[in-house]
Amino acid sequence: MHTIEDIEVVRPGGTDYERVRHVYSAKGSPATVLLPRTPGETARSLAFARNQGGPLAVRSGGHGISSIATNDGGVVIDLRRLNGVDHLGGATVLVGPGARWSQVAHGLGDWGLALTSGDSGDVGVGGLATTGGIGLLGRLQGLTIDRMRAADIVTADGRLVRASPEEHPDLFWAVRGAGANIGIVTSFEFEAGMTPVVAQATFAYEMTDAAAFLRSWGDVVEAAPREVSAFLYVGAGARPFAQATVVFASDDANAASAALEPFTRLRRLAGQRAGMTAYANVPLTSGAPHSGQQGAAMHSGLADHLDEAVSGGLAELLASGRAEMVQIRSAGGAINDVAADATAYAHRHQNFSVTAVSTRPGPAFDDAWAPVRATLDGLYLSFESTHRAADVEAAFPPATLARLQRIKKRWDPDDVFSQNFDVSPAGASPR
Numbered sequence: 371m372h373t374i375e376d377i378e379v380v381r382p383g384g385t386d387y388e389r390v391r392h393v394y395s396a397k398g399s400p401a402t403v404l405l406p407r408t409p410g411e412t413a414r415s416l417a418f419a420r421n422q423g424g425p426l427a428v429r430s431g432g433h434g435i436s437s438i439a440t441n442d443g444g445v446v447i448d449l450r451r452l453n454g455v456d457h458l459g460g461a462t463v464l465v466g467p468g469a470r471w472s473q474v475a476h477g478l479g480d481w482g483l484a485l486t487s488g489d490s491g492d493v494g495v496g497g498l499a500t501t502g503g504i505g506l507l508g509r510l511q512g513l514t515i516d517r518m519r520a521a522d523i524v525t526a527d528g529r530l531v532r533a534s535p536e537e538h539p540d541l542f543w544a545v546r547g548a549g550a551n552i553g554i555v556t557s558f559e560f561e562a563g564m565t566p567v568v569a570q571a572t573f574a575y576e577m578t579d580a581a582a583f584l585r586s587w588g589d590v591v592e593a594a595p596r597e598v599s600a601f602l603y604v605g606a607g608a609r610p611f612a613q614a615t616v617v618f619a620s621d622d623a624n625a626a627s628a629a630l631e632p633f634t635r636l637r638r639l640a641g642q643r644a645g646m647t648a649y650a651n652v653p654l655t656s657g658a659p660h661s662g663q664q665g666a667a668m669h670s671g672l673a674d675h676l677d678e679a680v681s682g683g684l685a686e687l688l689a690s691g692r693a694e695m696v697q698i699r700s701a702g703g704a705i706n707d708v709a710a711d712a713t714a715y716a717h718r719h720q721n722f723s724v725t726a727v728s729t730r731p732g733p734a735f736d737d738a739w740a741p742v743r744a745t746l747d748g749l750y751l752s753f754e755s756t757h758r759a760a761d762v763e764a765a766f767p768p769a770t771l772a773r774l775q776r777i778k779k780r781w782d783p784d785d786v787f788s789q790n791f792d793v794s795p796a797g798a799s800p801r
């Protein structure tokens with residue numbers, strides 16, 4: 371094993387290099403991959419990277435859609451060794467950024483707990499829990515960041531600080547939505563929920579009229595009790611089809627079947643399966659090594675309702691053939707109980723996250739997305755693969771962005787953490 375100041379390091383030509391160079395959505399050729407095991411080693415890794423100059427990437431699970439957790443010729447700080455999942459008592463858990471959400475779900479399940487994250491168990495804790503976390507327990511539990519009670523952070527100057535409502539509250543506000551801008555989180559304290567067993571249903575629908583179907587889908591989701599979180603995946607093509615994962619966050623089978631029944635009445639139901647299961651089985655998990663295998667581009671936005679404008683725009687996008695898939699994740703419920711200025715993620719009135727996916731990135735996809743984007747309100751950064759200043763401004767409304775820029779100036783005056791939707795005036799328009 372090679373080390374720099376006792377920190378494990380992998381370089382080109384090393385036996386493990388193929389295992390650590392790429393991420394899920396991009397290939398990379400970093401000059402140095404550091405694998406710290408402790409917060410202190412993380413701080414020293416950062417000091418090493420700053421000394422080197424050149425590109426820096428911070429990586430937790432490597433599943434980021436914006437492909438910035440690797441680089442060419444630079445330093446990667448890979449947090450996979452910081453992957454503990456510990457029970458602190460009651461519903462409080464301590465989770466390392468390098469853990470994957472499947473590991474978290476299984477660990478918590480053993481303690482009778484469950485924490486909302488997303489639909490993929492392969493996603494890392496660090497990237498998701500610094501941006502939002504729109505998950506399949508979300509309408510009951512809120513965003514993943516809403517369950518955060520504290521975070522330990524290595525700041526740009528190498529200090530180890532704890533952020534909580536009492537300690538550095540400005541950092542605690544910023545880490546819940548814009549964490550990548552202000553430091554490297556080395557552990558998260560979360561308050562989980564008490565629903566280790568849930569009802570899970572999958573539905574398949576044939577879509578004769580995509581716009582009408584999406585409107586009805588939106589109505590059913592909004593009318594559902596907040597135990598219900600529902601994700602819809604719509605494939606484009608001559609005969610668009612939709613598949614849905616719907617979770618009822620309780621082990622009450624009778625209440626679950628009543629809550630799920632409206633989803634069976636949507637036209638045209640082509641198949642369904644439902645049952646009680648451990649929540650740990652819900653996030654889809656492959657465990658596949660990263661080789662840059664997911665080359666698709668994604669655009670993202672949020673919607674209050676799947677009204678005529680949004681549904682019509684999405685139906686046109688699907689018909690255009692410029693996007694292969696549209697994903698609609700429920701937000702709302704407990705997510706919207708939180709005040710818009712309580713966290714750096716400010717979107718607390720929208721009921722849906724809307725994402726378009728294309729395996730042919732480029733202007734044709736961007737142009738086809740533009741009319742849909744015009745119907746949406748706000749943006750969730752975790753589903754956006756481009757890095758335009760306009761995306762930063764859509765993600766952070768003016769008052770949020772101004773507050774973030776003040777915090778950034780205080781904690782990262784040299785803009786060390788500029789890679790991930792930089793909120794400094796260099797990355798977004800100054801206000």
Ligand SMILES: Cc1cc2nc3c(=O)[nH]c(=O)nc-3n(C[C@H](O)[C@H](O)[C@H](O)COP(=O)(O)OP(=O)(O)OC[C@H]3O[C@@H](n4cnc5c(N)ncnc54)[C@H](O)[C@@H]3O)c2cc1C
Pocket residue numbers: 393394427428429430431432433434435436438439449467487488489490492493494495496497498500501502503504505549550551553554555556699752753789790
């Ligand atoms: C298949 C798939 C399904 C998904 N489904 C959902 C979903 O249902 N809901 C949802 O909300 N999101 C979802 N996402 C998006 C996901 O939340 C983001 O891509 C997230 O950034 C991935 O986290 P990661 O740690 O694996 O990423 P990484 O690629 O490791 O990190 C991405 C970036 O986040 C920042 N970062 C990472 N770790 C830290 C840290 N410890 N401290 C500070 N900054 C850090 C860095 O800038 C880094 O470059 C999905 C993504 C994929 C690929």
